[in-house]
């Protein structure tokens with residue numbers, strides 16, 4: 001039997017608004033526990049929530065970026081459950097009328113591009129955080145009320161690899177919109193998955209299991225690979241899949257049953273009585289449309305066209321909006337985009353990786369890089385010199401012009417100066433000169449090496465070659 005895997009993903013994205021979803025508490029990550037709370041997010045009786053407009057703005061941005069339809073009137077609901085980190089006893093969420101619905105994103109697969117449907121994007125608030133230790137469990141309620149978007153995919157994903165691609169692409173798009181940093185380590189992006197298998201070509205899905213606790217995209221891919229194999233083995237042996245929630249254990253690389261045979265949750269959703277409906281008017285949507293950045297797909301095509309870059313090069317440059325911005329700023333008015341791409345991809349990305357800095361804090365800013373490469377383009381310095389000047393710039397922050405001047409790094413192209421220098425080298429190596437003249441012509445490279453060494457790589461190679469040839473031939 002050939003089996004087909006069906007995967008759905010639920011992604012929670014924490015929004016980077018200044019304040020929480022329904023109160024004015026700050027949302028700073030890493031603040032001391034329970035210092036960013038108030039009666040509203042702690043659920044004190046009599047307190048009333050007020051919706052943060054930036055949450056709606058972010059939801060609309062996410063919807064526009066993923067080709068969703070926007071619901072003109074949507075409401076909030078209470079999702080009831082009991083848990084120590086949920087002081088209100090319910091979470092304010094959206095239920096049957098999510099603000100965004102029916103969208104898609106395009107991912108790359110081995111068989112070309114594929115559209116993965118987005119069922120819905122809804123707004124909700126986060127719960128607090130329980131911290132377990134041998135001494136007991138503590139709770140930090142700073143996270144209570146921080147706004148989240150839940151992004152639910154259609155069951156269009158057909159392999160763990162496609163799931164990985166979907167997550168990577170979605171994260172890139174969301175980061176472009178600027179509504180979240182999607183940092184999985186800090187919990188600002190979380191992903192739950194569900195998976196079922198069915199005979200290939202079947203129209204009805206098999207029983208699905210849910211997977212939680214994956215803390216990287218590779219972890220999601222591994223957990224799904226594990227779970228698909230497990231289900232296929234059970235079904236292949238004539239067994240049945242039990243609907244259950246599994247926890248991925250990164251240490252053992254196994255999915256472990258969390259609660260089996262538990263009936264599905266009854267959250268007793270009901271409309272949130274303390275909040276009015278969210279009404280999106282055309283002017284508001286239009287305003288956000290104006291704020292939308294150029295998204296990765298479009299930028300990729302433009303970069304390939306405008307800068308004549310290969311898809312591979314353009315993909316690296318657009319991988320993050322900030323890298324793309326850096327490149328465009330550096331390439332502005334610079335006549336050789338290929339050279340610029342080469343240096344941004346190769347050198348600038350290496351420098352910021354070494355220094356563990358975001359590109360926005362690169363010690364060599366786009367203007368300084370352009371100045372350096374102008375020296376190179378005008379052949380005033382050699383490529384070797386340019387590399388060492390760049391490293392110097394990264395360490396000292398000085399502009400190329402100053403470093404080149406201070407260290408005297410301009411190319412030696414004057415014929416007289418080169419001739420004197422090369423003649424000295426020949427005089428110092430009479431043995432090699434004789435051997436060369438006796439026919440050992442490969443010694444030419446040795447002399448060039450000596451010239452480069454003596455000039456610290458600053459000799460104009462073409463001129464030096466010509467002069468060397470003349471002097472060697474001049475018996």
Ligand SMILES: [Zn+2]
Nearest residue numbers: 023025038041
């Ligand atoms: Zn609060």
